[in-house]
Amino acid sequence: MKTMKHFLRSIAAVLTLLVLTSVPALAGQVSISVAASLKDALNEIVGVYAKSHPGATFQKNYAASGALAGQIEQGAPADLFISANVKWMNYLKEKNLVDAPSIRTFAFNDLVFAGATSQKIKSMNDLTRLGKIGIGSPKSVPAGEYAMQAIVKSGLEQALAGKLIMAKDVRESLMYAELGEVDGSVVYRTDALMAKKARILFTVPATLYPEVVYPVALTVAGAKNADAKSFHAWLKGKEATAILKKYGFTVK
Amino acid sequence: MHLTPEDFSAIALSIKIAITATVISLPVGFATAWLMVFSHFRGKVLLEVLINLPLTLPPVVIGYFLLLMLGRNGWIGVFLKSFGIELVFTWKAAVVASAAVGFPLLVRSIRLGMESIDHQLLQASRSLGAPWYDTLATVILPLSLRGMLAGSSLMFARSLGEFGATIIVAGNIPGLTQTIPLAIYDYASSPTGTAMALSLCIVSVALSVSVLFLHEVIGKQLEHGGKA
Amino acid sequence: MKLCIDIEKRQGDFSLALNTEFSGERVGLFGASGSGKSTLVHLIAGLIKPDAGEIYLDDTCLFSSRNRIDLSPEKRRIALVFQQATLFPHLGVKSNLLYGYKRCRPAERRIKPEAIIEVLNLGHLVGRGVGKLSGGEKQRVALGRAVLANPRLLVMDEPLSALDDSLRYQIIPYLRSVSAEFGIPCLFISHSLIEMQLMTERVLVVRDGRLASISTPDELARTGMATNPRGYLNLLRLDGATQKDGLFLYPWGESDLIISEGRIGEESLFELSSRDIILFKSHPEAISARNLLECRVAELFDSDGRKGIVLESGGKTLVAEIVRPAAEELGIATGATVFAAIKASAFRRLG
Numbered sequence: 001m002k003t004m005k006h007f008l009r010s011i012a013a014v015l016t017l018l019v020l021t022s023v024p025a026l027a028g029q030v031s032i033s034v035a036a037s038l039k040d041a042l043n044e045i046v047g048v049y050a051k052s053h054p055g056a057t058f059q060k061n062y063a064a065s066g067a068l069a070g071q072i073e074q075g076a077p078a079d080l081f082i083s084a085n086v087k088w089m090n091y092l093k094e095k096n097l098v099d100a101p102s103i104r105t106f107a108f109n110d111l112v113f114a115g116a117t118s119q120k121i122k123s124m125n126d127l128t129r130l131g132k133i134g135i136g137s138p139k140s141v142p143a144g145e146y147a148m149q150a151i152v153k154s155g156l157e158q159a160l161a162g163k164l165i166m167a168k169d170v171r172e173s174l175m176y177a178e179l180g181e182v183d184g185s186v187v188y189r190t191d192a193l194m195a196k197k198a199r200i201l202f203t204v205p206a207t208l209y210p211e212v213v214y215p216v217a218l219t220v221a222g223a224k225n226a227d228a229k230s231f232h233a234w235l236k237g238k239e240a241t242a243i244l245k246k247y248g249f250t251v252k
Numbered sequence: 253m254h255l256t257p258e259d260f261s262a263i264a265l266s267i268k269i270a271i272t273a274t275v276i277s278l279p280v281g282f283a284t285a286w287l288m289v290f291s292h293f294r295g296k297v298l299l300e301v302l303i304n305l306p307l308t309l310p311p312v313v314i315g316y317f318l319l320l321m322l323g324r325n326g327w328i329g330v331f332l333k334s335f336g337i338e339l340v341f342t343w344k345a346a347v348v349a350s351a352a353v354g355f356p357l358l359v360r361s362i363r364l365g366m367e368s369i370d371h372q373l374l375q376a377s378r379s380l381g382a383p384w385y386d387t388l389a390t391v392i393l394p395l396s397l398r399g400m401l402a403g404s405s406l407m408f409a410r411s412l413g414e415f416g417a418t419i420i421v422a423g424n425i426p427g428l429t430q431t432i433p434l435a436i437y438d439y440a441s442s443p444t445g446t447a448m449a450l451s452l453c454i455v456s457v458a459l460s461v462s463v464l465f466l467h468e469v470i471g472k473q474l475e476h477g478g479k480a
Numbered sequence: 481m482k483l484c485i486d487i488e489k490r491q492g493d494f495s496l497a498l499n500t501e502f503s504g505e506r507v508g509l510f511g512a513s514g515s516g517k518s519t520l521v522h523l524i525a526g527l528i529k530p531d532a533g534e535i536y537l538d539d540t541c542l543f544s545s546r547n548r549i550d551l552s553p554e555k556r557r558i559a560l561v562f563q564q565a566t567l568f569p570h571l572g573v574k575s576n577l578l579y580g581y582k583r584c585r586p587a588e589r590r591i592k593p594e595a596i597i598e599v600l601n602l603g604h605l606v607g608r609g610v611g612k613l614s615g616g617e618k619q620r621v622a623l624g625r626a627v628l629a630n631p632r633l634l635v636m637d638e639p640l641s642a643l644d645d646s647l648r649y650q651i652i653p654y655l656r657s658v659s660a661e662f663g664i665p666c667l668f669i670s671h672s673l674i675e676m677q678l679m680t681e682r683v684l685v686v687r688d689g690r691l692a693s694i695s696t697p698d699e700l701a702r703t704g705m706a707t708n709p710r711g712y713l714n715l716l717r718l719d720g721a722t723q724k725d726g727l728f729l730y731p732w733g734e735s736d737l738i739i740s741e742g743r744i745g746e747e748s749l750f751e752l753s754s755r756d757i758i759l760f761k762s763h764p765e766a767i768s769a770r771n772l773l774e775c776r777v778a779e780l781f782d783s784d785g786r787k788g789i790v791l792e793s794g795g796k797t798l799v800a801e802i803v804r805p806a807a808e809e810l811g812i813a814t815g816a817t818v819f820a821a822i823k824a825s826a827f828r829r830l831g
Binding site: 383 | 522525526527552553554556557558559560562564566568569570579580583584622625626629
């Protein structure tokens, strides 16, 4: 039995080695794992950075923050991680997978209520007049989790029960609002700004949900990558900040 | 192995949706298979392609089409709305999604069964005084039972696993439209949900295996019965 | 039964065009495979539609392109018996038998199930499923099922060709008794001359989708005598055998026929090739053949360079065959007396 365990362990070790060595860290290559809601902004940021740093190439991986954290935990190549909430950053920090001193706040986002409805909707309480309200699935989508917290804090949990349509991510939620399948959706301001038919009807009061923070950090591997480190530092600068603001993020 | 009440409702909902989708599709599937096997008409190839399309199309595409058609502004959605029926974001939408995705499998199995029916049996039936609908009911239907059962179990199993189309047209609402795969998706999106996700995965595997097992056993028994 | 057919049908390269009218209670449709027999059956039964033309059964119009009549198969009341028994596999013997009967208007139910079960000897099969029946049993059930539909016409499409020889001749008496006892007109399709001789009184010969001739089975056998590798086949239905010295003696006309393979106590069907009969001008002194019959030449006929001789002996007839020079040597003419020698082993028992 014991020898069997040993055997399996050594096989696992060999396989891991193979996987790791098959993706060699090329000089000048930076792998970034970024929360999906930052996709458009980060694409532009990386583009600008690459122009002034011709040697650097980027491998971009956009997904839900939780999924990204899981991937990093499983050993996926990543030098830089930007999460859509503090929770997943802390998760990796506890497991010593990110370089703790490099953790800092990258950007902030707000929740808004956006929809194509003709009704006058100006506050959380007005939501009760609507038929269907889209939010992200609270279990897997941070924006959905925040939206749910805002609803609970406003005491609308009972009133809105049965009206909430849960989507697999913020973008799907926004798509429902665009098509008019829901009267409106609670989404990030940055997403709502991209909508064509749905307008921002009101901003969800900041007191109702925790601050939407995007922390950034180098991973343990990234801390040894000079290009990753310089990109991490550059993100603090004016150019990056300007782009973030353009897309509707707040930088303090 | 730990399942929350929400997980149990997802399991129950999955089964309910799969059964409903299968039961509703069965007569339509039988009629379609009959049309494909026993009648000649123009545009048969077109119908064939149309029926098999969901087999190759990404489920997401089907879900999106369904959402556009059944939604508030879709022409079917508007029509149904006039009768006070709303499908989108209800378990009924999940039934429609499952039905659309599983239908080609159902028709395929029934067709295979029907194609193996000796045409002379039908000729004998007609010449013995049975009108076409009589032949359909007393010869084709009983001899297609095996294909229908095989197709139903296959479709049922496929419906249990439906994800892509369902999550778009029915949403992911716990207790209302969240089926097993959707619940697993929720858990799998965060590393802390691994244990919960795995529990549901085991349930999913167990369900599929037992359905497919039943499918084989029934098939064998009917084969036996057919020979006796 | 009277059938008037004037139809055209094209199926790929094959075309069928028939214009004929015939009547009779047991009519045969004779032709090689691919000659269009089965197509014709399907057209008559309404299973496929002619391109143009008319079909009348007695006074009923089954199809007329001119009058836009196309009676559906179930309304034609033409029952089919196929080469394969095609019993409904999901139904038992009884339900199979009654399938057509139940769909027949009560007023037209002339033939009762009990009667057919007795005639076809199906009593012991009624409670069974169809899967475990033998080939012959299946075909009898199929026959019973067709007859119980009380059809106006019973069409048998090569009903015997899937059965082996011994079974085939066991079924023939059933087929004959069905049409005789219940008075159902039959259209019998086959490519076997013997079956035609046994089953029918008139024969339509079909070749390449056209009607070649209408004749009797006997005429057909006579014309084919020279080309058929076994000549003209005399069919003898014999009974009342006695055994002597290991041989069977069957009374035949005023004398006995001595046959090596027979059966005591039951009627048997024998075939005897015209080529196995040797003729003598005068009584030979001693021969090895067991049968020596004194016959009168009743009739002579030609078949492709050979002469057929119809021999008459004690009110019974046999057809013998010789080449023309032999006929001249023997000086055979109608009314002449000849002696026919036949070996006991030349008779082949069919069933």
